[in-house]
Amino acid sequence: MTTTETTADARTAKLNDVTLAAFRVVVSFLFGVHGLMGLGFLGGIDGQGTAVPFGSWPGWYGSVIELVGAVLVLLGLAARPAAFVLSGVMAYAYFTVHQPEGLLPVHNGGELAAVYSWVFLLLAVFGPGAFTLQRAFRR
Numbered sequence: 245m246t247t248t249e250t251t252a253d254a255r256t257a258k259l260n261d262v263t264l265a266a267f268r269v270v271v272s273f274l275f276g277v278h279g280l281m282g283l284g285f286l287g288g289i290d291g292q293g294t295a296v297p298f299g300s301w302p303g304w305y306g307s308v309i310e311l312v313g314a315v316l317v318l319l320g321l322a323a324r325p326a327a328f329v330l331s332g333v334m335a336y337a338y339f340t341v342h343q344p345e346g347l348l349p350v351h352n353g354g355e356l357a358a359v360y361s362w363v364f365l366l367l368a369v370f371g372p373g374a375f376t377l378q379r380a381f382r383r
Contacts, residue, residue: 264373269318271363275330276314282307302336309333317367320376327367334361 284295296303316326342354
């Protein structure tokens, strides 16, 4: 392998790391907003300010898990385990809330739950990318 190829590979790896970090930040921010809405903030679950009833299972606890997990992924603290848990939360939401309403996500309103489940699984497998607090603590 030549020096030029090694330099190009290093640049590609750095670009991938930064792109993954940007992806992580945007997705976790949007998901955190979703968790806040379940807790009654930002217009609530119905746009009328209504929250999921306090302490209800799985809605209220799911919203708390979504918010805490999104913050962990956003900051890059225990991002892989948090992303894995969030992937499971969204898979659970899809199969218990959406799937009984229809076979396909486009028919049962579960597109976002399915996409978030796969997105967080991707982050759990590939990691959080650059610019994480965990990397900063290691230094």
